[in-house]
Amino acid sequence: xxxxxxxxxxxxxxxxxxxxxxxxxxxxxxxxxxxxxxxxxxxxxxxxxxxxxxxxxxxxxxxxxxxxxxxxxxxxxxxxxxxxxxxxxxxxxxxxxxxxxxxxxxxxxxxxxxxxxxxxxxxxxxxxxxxxxxxxxxxxxxxxxxxxxxxxxxxxxxxxxxxxxxxxxxxxxxxxxxxxxxxxxxxxxxxxxxxxxxxxxxxxxxxxxxxxxxxxxxxxxxxxxxxxxxxxxxxxxxxxxxxxxxxxxxxxxxxxxxxxxxxxxxxxxxxxxxxxxxxxxxxxxxxxxxxx
Amino acid sequence: xxxxxxxxxxxxxxxxxxxxxxxxxxxxxxxxxxxxxxxxxxxxxxxxxxxxxxxxxxxxxxxxxxxxxxxxxxxxxxxxxxxxxxxxxxxxxxxxxxxxxxxxxxxxxxxxxxxxxxxxxxxxxxxxxxxxxxxxxxxxxxxxxxxxxxxxxxxxxxxxxxxxxxxxxxxxxxxxxxxxxxxxxxxxxxxxxxxxxxxxxxxxxxxxxxxxxxxxxxxxxxxxxxxxxxxxxxxxxxxxxxxxxxxxxxxxxxxxxxxxxxxxxxxxxxxxxxxxxxxxxxxxxxxxxxxxxxxxxxxxxxxxxxxxxxxxxxxxxxxxxxxxxxxxxxxxxxxxxxxxxxxxxxxxxxxxxxxxxxxxxxxxxxxxxxxxxxxxxxxxxxxxxxxxxxxxxxxxxxxxxxxxxxxxxxxxxxxxxx
Numbered sequence: 020x021x022x023x024x025x026x027x028x029x030x031x032x033x034x035x036x037x038x039x040x041x042x043x044x045x046x047x048x049x050x051x052x053x054x055x056x057x058x059x060x061x062x063x064x065x066x067x068x069x070x071x072x073x074x075x076x077x078x079x080x081x082x083x084x085x086x087x088x089x090x091x092x093x094x095x096x097x098x099x100x101x102x103x104x105x106x107x108x109x110x111x112x113x114x115x116x117x118x119x120x121x122x123x124x125x126x127x128x129x130x131x132x133x134x135x136x137x138x139x140x141x142x143x144x145x146x147x148x149x150x151x152x153x154x155x156x157x158x159x160x161x162x163x164x165x166x167x168x169x170x171x172x173x174x175x176x177x178x179x180x181x182x183x184x185x186x187x188x189x190x191x192x193x194x195x196x197x198x199x200x201x202x203x204x205x206x207x208x209x210x211x212x213x214x215x216x217x218x219x220x221x222x223x224x225x226x227x228x229x230x231x232x233x234x235x236x237x238x239x240x241x242x243x244x245x246x247x248x249x250x251x252x253x254x255x256x257x258x259x260x261x262x263x264x265x266x267x268x269x270x271x272x273x274x275x276x277x278x279x280x281x282x283x284x285x286x287x288x289x290x291x292x293x294x295x296x297x298x299x300x301x302x303x304x305x306x307x308x309x310x311x
Numbered sequence: 312x313x314x315x316x317x318x319x320x321x322x323x324x325x326x327x328x329x330x331x332x333x334x335x336x337x338x339x340x341x342x343x344x345x346x347x348x349x350x351x352x353x354x355x356x357x358x359x360x361x362x363x364x365x366x367x368x369x370x371x372x373x374x375x376x377x378x379x380x381x382x383x384x385x386x387x388x389x390x391x392x393x394x395x396x397x398x399x400x401x402x403x404x405x406x407x408x409x410x411x412x413x414x415x416x417x418x419x420x421x422x423x424x425x426x427x428x429x430x431x432x433x434x435x436x437x438x439x440x441x442x443x444x445x446x447x448x449x450x451x452x453x454x455x456x457x458x459x460x461x462x463x464x465x466x467x468x469x470x471x472x473x474x475x476x477x478x479x480x481x482x483x484x485x486x487x488x489x490x491x492x493x494x495x496x497x498x499x500x501x502x503x504x505x506x507x508x509x510x511x512x513x514x515x516x517x518x519x520x521x522x523x524x525x526x527x528x529x530x531x532x533x534x535x536x537x538x539x540x541x542x543x544x545x546x547x548x549x550x551x552x553x554x555x556x557x558x559x560x561x562x563x564x565x566x567x568x569x570x571x572x573x574x575x576x577x578x579x580x581x582x583x584x585x586x587x588x589x590x591x592x593x594x595x596x597x598x599x600x601x602x603x604x605x606x607x608x609x610x611x612x613x614x615x616x617x618x619x620x621x622x623x624x625x626x627x628x629x630x631x632x633x634x635x636x637x638x639x640x641x642x643x644x645x646x647x648x649x650x651x652x653x654x655x656x657x658x659x660x661x662x663x664x665x666x667x668x669x670x671x672x673x674x675x676x677x678x679x680x681x682x683x684x685x686x687x688x689x690x691x692x693x694x695x696x697x698x699x700x701x702x703x704x705x706x707x708x709x710x711x712x713x714x715x716x717x718x719x720x721x722x723x724x725x726x727x728x729x
Contacts (some may be wrong), residue, residue: 062409062695063388063409063410063413063694064388064391064392064413077728079728080727081727082702082720082723082724083702146551147554148554149554164552168554169556170553170554170555170556172709172710172711255556255557256500256557258499258500258501258556258557258705258709258711259499259556259557260499260705260706260708260709260710260711261702261705261711262707262709262711264366271696275384275385275388276381276384276385276694276698277694277695277698278409278693278694279695279728
């Protein structure tokens, strides 16, 4: 009996431990390794000459890095705001107890099933002036029509936003829809009895109640934005010029094609810090909420 | 009997410890390269067939697409780090020396001395095929970047005269524009913009090119001539079509082949595309040096760097190295590839007009001391500095920097990674 109890106590730990070890080594171990590499003189392959914070000084002196950060600011800001607004709007519309909801919901969710590479390639063709939208509209007869954002250094980053929003807003919608369904009907009925209009109910009662959903959506979208790589590679390749470089493409380029692994590693650590600064407050507020 | 038993036991043991005797698959060569476009793939087939037909050596192909080989080098890094390098890897310039420095490359001295490579390979190339006096790579060809590829029909319509200086070149581009075609076929990728920049900088003088790209003299990088070079890039920018960014170089060549565009500024690997499309030099297209650079050559050389591999593989590796340097192969391969042979004693008989010109120009430049490594192709500076130069050139070409700012940035960018 005693043995059986002990086995029951140990079995779960035993089952989980291989994956725990793997995660420990391949996630946290390599995070530490990258952190160490960022302090070394690694060029083409890892090497272990300690150089202190020199790589970070070099990193912050590079215009390429500043451009990547500025692009991330534009991309992440617009991506998070537009995806949230669109997602919330779609969720509210779907929440009106309409008939074909079961058909509509998967249609909006479907883009999430695609990888960013597919999204990027499809949008690249669609936005390409030579074969995509511009060409098609011109063939229809509007020969003056021009849409060359993806080839314009100042506007190409907005094409990345466009494709990313298309990909993610359905997913955000699903999150908000679940939130909306979780709102207590009694509260809404009480408000209706007091004579509140539908608009007021959403504005004053339902949306404030969904604060946790907003937070979750923000965290999911923000980390997707910071690690965005495949979408940019498929859509623009970082170009025209460096117009759509993001920190992730910067990191890959410096680590693997420019033989400056130390600087690449230090940029990876900065990205990690960015993600931490979003995740840690979120986890903190979640844990504090649980205690209450 | 007892003795027999012992011998058998030893034989069995040796069989176990040394593994099975070399089978056919062990005698293959695994080759990592990025020759995937039409003309290039056809040229490589010459080497594959030769090795298989003559020596029954299997060719395990490991192609990683992408001109300039950036992606191929990433794959290579993973393979070497995992302790499983390919037999041979197509490589350019300083990449070879970087890998040699890591101690990952094999030694080809036996084959080299048997075939006398030292005497026949141009000295400028040996700088990249030898490390600390030992042969580490077998050069396949010599390309150069300062070429123009002009559609003959479009040139005839514009008067038929080949431009000999910058002003005439601009006038020719204007004439192409008036014909309603895209004057300059270009693909908006950093290395292609750098390839044009090679020619532009060289056209401002051999000394200037050497001071700027080989010696990294800040005075040359940040001087008035460099501003002039960037101004010329601005002028060229006005002659490309709206849809240029991201286009691969061979698609830009196709535009000239099909008559949609007038001229492409590209290394002589572009010739392979013209030949493969059934075009004849002098009749369908014209090859000439970038205006103002006749007599100078900015070269790059594709080499097969040979990695440290197991003993069984080393035999076929050496056979491959010997096959690469065989004059008959050098001629056959380079006729298809569009480049000049990497050894000086190969007859130019089999080559077309452009190939004969490439061989003659190479020899002349070698003698005159005007044979320079190409910046765009990683033969002037190592990867870190090359890419720092790329950054500035491509940002300027795409309108993110003015010529004045580009000059300042160029000096700063080089200093930042030096």
